[in-house]
Amino acid sequence: MTVLKKARGAAVLLAAALTLSACGGSSGESSGDQGKQGAGQFSVALNEPDHLTPGNTSSSYSITVLQALFDTLVVIDSKGQTQMRAAESVTSDDQKTWTIKIKPGQKFHNDEPVTAESFADAWNAAAYGPNAWTNNYYFANIEGYDKLNPEAEGAKPDTDKLSGLKVVDPNTLEVTLTAPFSQFPITLAYTGFAPMPKAAFTDLKAYDQAPIGNGPFALDGAWEHNKQIKLKKFGGYAGARPAKSDSVLVKIYASRDTAYTDLRANKVDLLQTIPPASATEAKKLLGDRFVPTASGTMDYLGFPAFDKRFQSADLRKAISMAIDRQGIVDAVYNGTFKPMASLVAPLVPGYRENACGESCAYDPAKAKALFDKAGGFSGTLNLYFSNADPSYEQWMQAVANQLKQNLGIADIQFRKIPAADYLSTLREKKEDGPFRNNWVMDYPSPQNYLESMWGAGNRMGWDNKQFNDLIAKANSASTMDASIPLYQQAEDVALAEMPMIPLWNWQDQAGYSNKITGVQIDPYSPNLDTITVK
Structure with missing residues (x-):
């Protein structure tokens, strides 16, 4: 019982x-x-x-x-x-x-x-x-x-x-x-x-x-x-x-x-989320009233897998490998966020630091070779994000520059959506290019991330029976400990196809x-x- x-x-x-x-x-x-x-x-x-x-x-x-x-x-x-x-x-x-x-x-x-x-x-x-x-x-x-x-x-x-x-x-x-x-x-x-x-x-x-x-x-x-x-x-x-x-x-x-x-x-x-660019100053100014806190919040780059131009797993992996996560974290977030190679946050039971392997490692040469193998990309690449925070546009600009430089994608446009309309845009699958996706942990379980973000009805339009079956088995396991290996297998399936790539884990800085x-x-x-x- x-x-x-x-x-x-x-x-x-x-x-x-x-x-x-x-x-x-x-x-x-x-x-x-x-x-x-x-x-x-x-x-x-x-x-x-x-x-x-x-x-x-x-x-x-x-x-x-x-x-x-x-x-x-x-x-x-x-x-x-x-x-x-x-x-x-x-x-x-x-x-x-x-x-x-x-x-x-x-x-x-x-x-x-x-x-x-x-x-x-x-x-x-x-x-x-x-x-x-x-x-x-x-x-x-x-x-x-x-x-x-x-x-x-x-x-x-x-x-x-x-x-x-x-x-x-x-x-x-x-x-x-x-x-x-x-x-x-x-x-x-x-x-x-x-x-x-x-x-x-x-x-x-x-x-x-x-x-x-x-x-x-x-x-x-x-x-x-x-x-x-x-x-x-x-x-x-x-x-x-x-x-x-x-x-x-x-x-x-x-x-x-x-x-x-x-x-x-x-x-x-009380401010729960001091801007990362101000974190160093805030720490000096506030002293012990500056409160750094580990976070379950994750940022991802999702792909509209329902669009035939993004259905190649190799193309999606190439884009992942062309992104310098650490460089963006340093430039946009003052080094306070943690680059990620896992779909779940470090706070979560079953987290593996390098579950993604080379597909999440910055390697422009391998990225370009894989990009060419996948047939490349022609036309306009639209990048979607909301206007809720200036940093979203900053890191999207950095991603765009890296995709231009490392993959040769020449025509990249930004689609900045009002925050109040952004989630409905994704839910209704109106996006026609990669998009910022974010998850703030509801409770510390791999299920909260994997099933909610990659399961039925996900924003990428991705569907994989093996993934869904593994999630169902993990959910039915007798204990959290028994479920972990099954969730990890499901994570491996999602990482192998890369409908959405992990970018970084937030580290919160509060002050009072x-x-x-x-x-x-x-x-x-x-x-x-x-x-x-x-």
Whole structure:
């Protein structure tokens, strides 16, 4: 039996599920709040979230806010271990049917009780195809998902409930999966699995603007788009991590550079992502208030494998070998990021430092020979990226220069897409050239990277039965340890065909002002609840 019970002793830390960065917003502070933080209030710099409904966002900007507003069933602590939060236990005898016991006495911010039905309702809404929520596919391994997402074009589901969810009693939820999956408990740390109150379903669009959660902070007033989001301590919170400050002012910025300037000027108290180019200065300026943190975030270059011009694995490998990863990391990221030859981040169990071998090693001569063998490339090579951060364009320019110099591709154009439209461009497969792809780890498992990024419905339009079969076997393994060799075999298959190449692993640098203490940033969360205002 797999049993995960409530952690005792020190308070458990907040879980993370940092996903694909998506949105930017206009720079700014509300003039009425600038320099007028209240007693017990601190400020956090952030880009504009896309949504604030847990099931409908994978943006890291949104998730920072959601982690303050919601308690998930489990969390991942600073050591990467699963601990209980809203759940008392998550158990299974066969890894397929799971029983989740909810801790009694928990409340939403509108005083509704948090029950098993609160989770079932939220998961059904996310899994219901017509809602078109971002996190829909996270529920694909629960029985009945196919009924909510019929494959026939234009077909409408005849149900809006997952048959694999059974509310046994107010504090017990039974979940039946389509196949055994020993890592199911760790997935529940992701904010996409957070509960929703009954009040949400009277108007889901309104709820997205004013979410009602069950976490230590509640929304305080309207979400002022591209300006700010105010949070206040929730007095009725009964969980393990009561807020240590009265309120949080989330200031929305268009760029990290502007946010860093404000951090230096003490106009904002916490910045989770100091621009790499400013890291050396920030370390000297902030001292022990500069917090470097290992990250699960990865950047990749994906190929539209559905386009016949990119269907050659040799062509894709040639492009990989023509890219000087270390040179770009040094020039664009001040040497702070780590060049990668693996599809998963070093934090992840089963990581292999050189899984890719020579296909990810910079070798212009071999790259050109392989490029010629593949028949080369004619016409315009379009490179796609979003405008969410200036560094994206900088490294794409470096890639373009290297492809021109090392492979002789003369006509390269840039397709810079507004951040709010970028993910939909990839989902709808509108790209006709290589594209920046990014993954922010939801939970520390190879499955989170491999199945999510290379599995069914991937953005490259790549499909490989051997890969899919290996992932299915790994998911059904009895333990994480037993699954690792199978995930590694699946990674080898993906690397052999290279529909998407690894580039580098982010290394995060956070910083905070001298107005706050208790900052506990780890790879999984900023832990806003632990912060105290001096």
